[in-house]
Amino acid sequence: MRLNLLARPIGRRRLLLAGGAVAAVGLAPAILRPVQAAEPTHRLAPGPGRVRLVGDEYPETTVWAYDGRVPGPKIRVRQGDRLRIAVTNALAEETTVHWHGVRVPNAMDGVPHMPQPPIASGETFTYEFDAVDAGTFWYHPHMRSHEQVGRGLYGALIVEEQKPIQVDRDVTWVLGDWRLKQDASISNDFGNPMDLSHNGRVGNTVTINGQVLENFPVRAGERVRLRLINAANARIFGLRFQGHRPMIVAIDGHPVEPHEPEGGHVVLAPAMRIDLVLDMTGNPGDRTTIVDDFYRDLAYRLVDLSYGQERLREQPLDTPLTLPANPVPEPDLSGAVRQEVTLGGGMMGTMAGAIVDGQMMDMRTMVRHGMAWAINGVAAIGHGEGHNGGHVMDPIFTLQRGQTCVIAMANETAWHHPMHLHGHTFRVLSRNGRSTQFREWQDTVLLAPRERVEIAFVADNPGDWMFHCHILEHQAAGMMSTIRVV
Ligand code: C2O
Ligand code: CU
Numbered sequence: 001m002r003l004n005l006l007a008r009p010i011g012r013r014r015l016l017l018a019g020g021a022v023a024a025v026g027l028a029p030a031i032l033r034p035v036q037a038a039e040p041t042h043r044l045a046p047g048p049g050r051v052r053l054v055g056d057e058y059p060e061t062t063v064w065a066y067d068g069r070v071p072g073p074k075i076r077v078r079q080g081d082r083l084r085i086a087v088t089n090a091l092a093e094e095t096t097v098h099w100h101g102v103r104v105p106n107a108m109d110g111v112p113h114m115p116q117p118p119i120a121s122g123e124t125f126t127y128e129f130d131a132v133d134a135g136t137f138w139y140h141p142h143m144r145s146h147e148q149v150g151r152g153l154y155g156a157l158i159v160e161e162q163k164p165i166q167v168d169r170d171v172t173w174v175l176g177d178w179r180l181k182q183d184a185s186i187s188n189d190f191g192n193p194m195d196l197s198h199n200g201r202v203g204n205t206v207t208i209n210g211q212v213l214e215n216f217p218v219r220a221g222e223r224v225r226l227r228l229i230n231a232a233n234a235r236i237f238g239l240r241f242q243g244h245r246p247m248i249v250a251i252d253g254h255p256v257e258p259h260e261p262e263g264g265h266v267v268l269a270p271a272m273r274i275d276l277v278l279d280m281t282g283n284p285g286d287r288t289t290i291v292d293d294f295y296r297d298l299a300y301r302l303v304d305l306s307y308g309q310e311r312l313r314e315q316p317l318d319t320p321l322t323l324p325a326n327p328v329p330e331p332d333l334s335g336a337v338r339q340e341v342t343l344g345g346g347m348m349g350t351m352a353g354a355i356v357d358g359q360m361m362d363m364r365t366m367v368r369h370g371m372a373w374a375i376n377g378v379a380a381i382g383h384g385e386g387h388n389g390g391h392v393m394d395p396i397f398t399l400q401r402g403q404t405c406v407i408a409m410a411n412e413t414a415w416h417h418p419m420h421l422h423g424h425t426f427r428v429l430s431r432n433g434r435s436t437q438f439r440e441w442q443d444t445v446l447l448a449p450r451e452r453v454e455i456a457f458v459a460d461n462p463g464d465w466m467f468h469c470h471i472l473e474h475q476a477a478g479m480m481s482t483i484r485v486v
Helices: 012-025 028-036 193-197 363-368 472-476
Strands: 042-044 046-051 061-066 072-078 082-088 098-100 124-130 135-140 155-160 169-178 205-208 215-220 223-230 237-241 247-251 254-259 265-268 273-279 287-292 300-311 337-345 353-356 359-362 373-375 397-399 404-411 417-421 426-431 444-447 452-458 463-469 480-485
Touching: 042 072, 061 072, 072 082, 135 223, 135 273, 155 169, 155 223, 193 363, 193 472, 205 300, 223 237, 223 265, 237 300, 265 273, 353 363, 353 373, 359 363, 373 463, 404 444, 417 452, 444 452, 463 472
Parallel strands: 042 082, 072 155, 169 223, 215 300, 337 404, 397 480
Antiparallel strands: 046 061, 082 124, 098 135, 135 155, 169 205, 223 273, 237 265, 237 287, 247 254, 247 273, 287 300, 337 373, 353 359, 404 452, 417 444, 417 463, 426 452, 463 480
16 A cells, blocks of 8 residues: 655646646546645644643643643544644744654654654644544644643544444543642643653643543443543553453554453553443443552542443443454565664663763763663654754664564663654564564554563655654653654
8 A cells, every 4th residue: 555645735737737637538526626625624723722621629721732622622534534634833832743643644744854844833734644544543743742742732533444333432532641730730840850761751630631530421231432542741551440341442543353451451651542342331320430550659540430320221232343454564574674672771770871962971961961761872862852853863774665674672771661653553573572462553562661572564654754752751861763764
C-alpha cells in the first residue's frame, strides 16, 4: 500500500489544467469534486482557555487547549476518509499538531523542521492525510511537548471501522494527569530537574475527559467499548475493574486477538491506547470501583461504575469481539535488518555521560543542562523539544523503503520508557527473549526497567521519523532520535 499522499491543496494552475482535461473526457463533476472538498473538514485552534477540571468548590484552571476545551474536540471519521484539519495557532508561541499513531505522510506528521516549520503564533496550517487505519488515535503538539501537552493540548481522533463490532455504547476516555496547586491552577514547574531525571511529571490530579469524575453510569447487561487514551505526560496507568472482566480488543488502535489482560491489570503507558470491551455483569444498583494502582504507593480510585436501576439484558451479548485487521504491511523477518537500540541515563543508572551536541558530557553536567537520557549514547537536542529547538537530528540509522527492520531495544535504566515510533506501526515480537503471545501491533511500547524488547516493522513510509520516549520529560531531556527511510 502506498502511504505517500499529495498533501498540498490543488493550486489554481493545476485546477485550470484539470478543468481542461475534464472537458475533453466529459467527467466534470467527478473531477471537480476534490476542488470543493479542499475546504477543511475540521478546524482546531490551540490557545489559552479556562476549564473546570476539579469540583465546583474549586476555581477554574487556566489551560492551553484546542478550541478552549480539554480534551480538544473529538475528531471522528470513517476509515478511508480524507482529513483536512486547519490549525490556527492562538498560543503566544509556536506549535504543531502530531497525529499520534496515524500513518501519515512525513510532511503531515507535525514534527517541527521535519520538514515542516512549526506554526507561528497567529498562523494557520492545514494538515491533510487519509485515515488509512481504523482505531483509537489522538493528537497533540510536538513542540515543547512536555509543557504544551502538560497544559492541556490533546484530543481524541477516532477512526471507525467500516464494520464495527456490536456494542451498546462506544465510549472514549481521554485520561489526563495534572499537577495542580491548592487553587486548582497548574503548577509552573515544567521541566524541573527532578522530573527530567526520574519518572517524569507525574501529577496529583487525574481527569477523565477533562474532569475529575466520581461516577460513570452504566446499565446491567450493557456492553461498552471503552477506548482508553493515555494523554498524560508521564503517568502510567494500571487499571483494575473490580468484579468485571475487561477484554482487550485493540492496542494503539490496532486489533489484537481479544484477551483478558494479565492479572486483570490494564496497563497503559503515556501515548498508548487500549480498546476494551466491558460487559456490565453487575446488578442494578451496584457500584464498582476502578482502581489505578500502577505506582504501588500511589493507588487511588479512578472512578466508580454506577449501575442504574434498569437491566438492559439478562445474559451478556455473545457476539464476536474480533475487529477487522488494518492494512499494515506484515514484516518479513527472514530478510530483516537488525538494529540495536540502547536506552541509558536517569538517576540510579549506570550511564556516566553521553554525547550532547557532538561533545561528550558527564552525567552531572548533563543534569545541570536539563539533560538526563540517551539513545545509543547520544542525548538528543532539537526539534522544538528541550534545547536548541531549531536543531535537526541526524538519523541513528537509515532503512531502504520496503525493508523489514527489527529493532532490539535494551532498557539499561532503572525507569520505565514508552518508546514511540512515528509513521509506522510495529509488531512487538519479544520481551526479554520470550516471544509475545499476541505479536501486538503498536506504535508505542512500554519497556520496564532493564527490560529488552524486540519490535519489527516494514519501513514503507519515506522520510525522517521520530523514535522517542513518550514520557515527555524524558524526551525533552534527550531520549529521542530519528530513523530515516529512503
Ligand atoms: Cu505522541 Cu512523537 O509523539
Ligand atoms: Cu523515558
